[in-house]
Amino acid sequence: MNVEWLARLPAPARAAIYFGLQRGIGSRIFARWRDFQTWTRLSPAQVEERVDTQLDHLLAKATTQSTYYRDLKLVRRADETARQFLQRFPILTRETVRERFTDLVIDRLRPEITSPASVSKKRYDWLVVKTGGTTGVPTAVVHDAYFRDGGRATRLFSQTMCGFPLGTRYFRLWGSEKDLLQQKESTEKRVLQSLLGEIPMNAFRAKTAELSAHLATMRRHPEVKHLMAYVDASVSLASFAEENSLPRPRLETIMACAGTVLPEWRKILQQTFSAQVFDKYGSRECADLACECSAHDGLHVYSPHAFLEIVDETGRACPSGVTGRFLVTLLNNFSFPMIRYEIGDVGIWAEPRPCACGLPFPRLQSLQGRQDEMLITSDGTRLSSGFIRHFVGVSMNRQLIREWQFEQTGKDAFVFRYLPMGRAGLDENLRQIRQSFQLALGQMAAIQLQEVAEIPLSPSGKAKWILNNWKRG
Numbered sequence: 001m002n003v004e005w006l007a008r009l010p011a012p013a014r015a016a017i018y019f020g021l022q023r024g025i026g027s028r029i030f031a032r033w034r035d036f037q038t039w040t041r042l043s044p045a046q047v048e049e050r051v052d053t054q055l056d057h058l059l060a061k062a063t064t065q066s067t068y069y070r071d072l073k074l075v076r077r078a079d080e081t082a083r084q085f086l087q088r089f090p091i092l093t094r095e096t097v098r099e100r101f102t103d104l105v106i107d108r109l110r111p112e113i114t115s116p117a118s119v120s121k122k123r124y125d126w127l128v129v130k131t132g133g134t135t136g137v138p139t140a141v142v143h144d145a146y147f148r149d150g151g152r153a154t155r156l157f158s159q160t161m162c163g164f165p166l167g168t169r170y171f172r173l174w175g176s177e178k179d180l181l182q183q184k185e186s187t188e189k190r191v192l193q194s195l196l197g198e199i200p201m202n203a204f205r206a207k208t209a210e211l212s213a214h215l216a217t218m219r220r221h222p223e224v225k226h227l228m229a230y231v232d233a234s235v236s237l238a239s240f241a242e243e244n245s246l247p248r249p250r251l252e253t254i255m256a257c258a259g260t261v262l263p264e265w266r267k268i269l270q271q272t273f274s275a276q277v278f279d280k281y282g283s284r285e286c287a288d289l290a291c292e293c294s295a296h297d298g299l300h301v302y303s304p305h306a307f308l309e310i311v312d313e314t315g316r317a318c319p320s321g322v323t324g325r326f327l328v329t330l331l332n333n334f335s336f337p338m339i340r341y342e343i344g345d346v347g348i349w350a351e352p353r354p355c356a357c358g359l360p361f362p363r364l365q366s367l368q369g370r371q372d373e374m375l376i377t378s379d380g381t382r383l384s385s386g387f388i389r390h391f392v393g394v395s396m397n398r399q400l401i402r403e404w405q406f407e408q409t410g411k412d413a414f415v416f417r418y419l420p421m422g423r424a425g426l427d428e429n430l431r432q433i434r435q436s437f438q439l440a441l442g443q444m445a446a447i448q449l450q451e452v453a454e455i456p457l458s459p460s461g462k463a464k465w466i467l468n469n470w471k472r473g
């Protein structure tokens with residue numbers, strides 16, 4: 001079915017059809033999106049008040065309806081604010097989420113959600129979401145329909161922040177495994193893409209042919225001025241254009257996702273595409289959490305959606321200017337409360353002063369998120385580590401591998417280290433993983449699979465799951 005005509009409809013028409021279709025499948029995204037927008041018109045003090053109300057509701061529900069939180073036997077004191085009560089909750093680690101998965105689910109849904117493999121019978125309902133995480137250990141969480149709609153509202157807001165609100169057309173340089181594995185996208189997905197005004201480009205493959213094709217796609221659409229991209233993939237594309245002195249498409253804005261925007265990366269993106277760069281922060285399990293605004297002076301945390309804390313090694317709150325670990329409390333995921341969830345990223349609060357953009361949400365000065373290193377294929381192509389992250393952590397993970405690490409040891413030489421969880425089906429799983437690596441890295445790549453008893457730590461003592469110990473030149 002040809003659905004491309006949809007992309008040619010005026011933006012307001014496409015947005016209206018999009019919300020209509022969502023209502024048809026049982027989503028309440030429109031209401032959640034409108035609610036999110038009401039928050040942007042509040043004063044910072046009013047935002048704090050509404051966050052308190054949300055926290056109050058969430059903590060009460062968690063401590064009475066989820067076995068994990070009930071077992072903690074936390075009781076709110078009469079003189080305590082919701083925020084103070086929150087401080088007495090333990091940090092929720094990924095390990096705990098894995099071990100207590102079913103206990104975290106609230107009573108009402110526990111008969112339906114019995115393991116991370118559970119699937120809802122309804123069309124638009126709760127969903128088990130898997131994430132690769134920072135250490136490569138798979139973790140599963142549950143998003144209910146209300147949270148999913150809220151999560152999608154955060155994505156609409158990110159687009160607004162980055163200058164291309166719903167309906168505005170944009171290029172999307174993202175990982176499409178369907179494309180990599182040479183399968184067709186469903187008609188439904190293509191309808192949605194056309195309505196959203198999205199022009200997809202696959203970030204999983206970053207060979208000369210694909211990079212040239214991406215630039216050609218961009219030149220075919222000079223009217224499209226925005227790019228949503230895996231940051232490292234967009235840097236590969238920019239470097240490719242620069243190194244080969246190819247004509248560079250002019251954009252207005254770039255939403256840089258799924259990685260840390262290093263200063264040198266920002267510079268090359270600005271130069272190559274003559275565009276403003278917006279650092280956007282989010283994850284699969286928490287949806288979008290923060291985004292840089294037009295003042296380019298830090299990232300605003302999405303208060304309607306999440307309450308963020310930054311703490312030091314001992315768990316004490318960090319003042320602005322001091323680097324610490326992020327703890328995320330999702331304010332709307334009542335079916336699977338995630339309270340003080342340690343997401344695995346570190347960052348710094350900005351000074352608490354009003355932002356020039358006028359948004360009342362608190363600001364992060366900067367993020368020092370996952371420091372994955374980029375991989376380099378034999379022809380010098382920089383490959384997004386998002387590919388490895390996605391394939392091994394999410395798509396290919398059959399719950400057979402406990403931990404893993406992927407290292408580039410030389411030109412065309414890679415080692416995949418893994419700690420198996422079970423034996424049944426492991427060989428087949430490893431074969432699929434190797435095949436995906438080969439597709440992305442090229443047939444020249446020698447990929448060694450190595451079973452290990454533990455994942456070696458880096459000299460800094462941190463477990464790194466994607467690293468490049470071979471540098472070009």
Ligand SMILES: [Zn+2]
Nearest residue numbers: 293295355357
């Ligand atoms: Zn701002």
